[in-house]
Amino acid sequence: QAVVTQEPSLTVSPGGTVILTCASSTGAVTSGHSPHWFQQKPGQAPRTLIFDTSNKHSWTPARFSGSLLGGKAALTLSGAQPEDEAEYYCLLSYGGAYVVFGRGTKLTVL
Amino acid sequence: EVQLVESGGGLVQPGGSLRLSCAASGFTFSTYSMNWVRQAPGKGLEWVSHISSYTNTIYYADSLKGRFTISRDNAKNSLYLQMNSLRAEDTAVYYCAREWAIWGQGTLVTVSS
Numbered sequence: 281q282a283v284v285t286q287e288p289s290l291t292v293s294p295g296g297t298v299i300l301t302c303a304s305s306t307g308a309v310t311s312g313h314s315p316h317w318f319q320q321k322p323g324q325a326p327r328t329l330i331f332d333t334s335n336k337h338s339w340t341p342a343r344f345s346g347s348l349l350g351g352k353a354a355l356t357l358s359g360a361q362p363e364d365e366a367e368y369y370c371l372l373s374y375g376g377a378y379v380v381f382g383r384g385t386k387l388t389v390l
Numbered sequence: 391e392v393q394l395v396e397s398g399g400g401l402v403q404p405g406g407s408l409r410l411s412c413a414a415s416g417f418t419f420s421t422y423s424m425n426w427v428r429q430a431p432g433k434g435l436e437w438v439s440h441i442s443s444y445t446n447t448i449y450y451a452d453s454l455k456g457r458f459t460i461s462r463d464n465a466k467n468s469l470y471l472q473m474n475s476l477r478a479e480d481t482a483v484y485y486c487a488r489e490w491a492i493w494g495q496g497t498l499v500t501v502s503s
Contacts, residue, residue: 281452316490318435325485325493326427326435337491369435371490377423377440377449384434 282306284372286382291390292360300385301352302370308351309372315353316371317346319364320384326369330355357387365389392416394486399497406476406501412469412486412494420444420464423489426471428482429496438484439471476501 283305292298302315309315317330328337330346333353343359353370370382398410412424426438439460440449448460459472469486476499483496 320435325495327493328491331490367434371435371437377425377442377447379425379437379440381427381435381437 282372282374282380284370284380284382286368286370286385288383289386289388291388292357292364294360294362294389296360297356297358298360298387299349300355300357300368300370300387301349302354302372302382303352304372306374309348309353311348313353313372313374315346315348317344317353317355318369318371319366320369321366329368360389362389392488392492394488394492394494396484396486396494396497399484399499401500401502402476403503404477404501407472407474408476408499410471410473410484410486410497410499412471414467414469414488417488417492419462419467423447424460424462424469425487425490426458426460426469427485427487427493428480428499429485430479430482433482436482441469473499478502 285303311333315333318326320326329340334346345356347354367384369384373379393415395413423442425440441460457475461470478501481501485496486494
């Protein structure tokens with residue numbers, strides 16, 4: 281089974297920019313992996329931010345964006361806000377409906 | 391309002407069974423595929439199972455080894471997860487998700503004697 285790797289933790293200053301990445305043990309991440317990004321705050325259900333690499337939902341703050349970067353999926357947060365402190369998970373698809381979540385990145389805004 | 395509400399969680403002894411439900415509202419349930427995802431205490435998200443809109447495609451995580459069964463009743467706007475031979479490591483919050491856009495609030499399953 282594929283393993284999806286994320287940075288365990290990152291810190292960003294308020295107003296700063298940070299890039300979270302999502303790598304696959306099977307090789308480069310492509311649009312075919314349909315990368316998704318989720319935000320989860322303590323005690324809450326996950327909330328989807330990005331789907332299919334770079335698409336945003338109506339509720340996704342404009343400061344979040346998704347892309348492919350250096351063989352990985354990437355989530356860029358530009359202009360971090362205190363409320364962005366959360367755990368972030370990526371999800372990659374490996375054919376059919378088989379998907380694997382990354383272990384998550386704990387983002388601290390400090 | 392688009393909403394998913396899970397129910398059926400609780401305390402169960404090892405080896406026991408539970409059936410989780412996910413009630414959908416605010417959208418045409420029958421036209422969407424659905425997923426179950428779980429999260430053990432203090433751990434990350436783990437995909438459990440997928441069912442297509444008209445049940446013609448079903449997938450499970452390899453780790454479940456045939457103990458779980460996903461189903462749906464489009465007439466009742468409901469998704470189900472039958473869990474058998476439960477183990478301590480199945481203890482988790484179980485979420486249903488509409489494709490990957492909408493999530494329920496989760497239901498806690500605790501497997502303990």
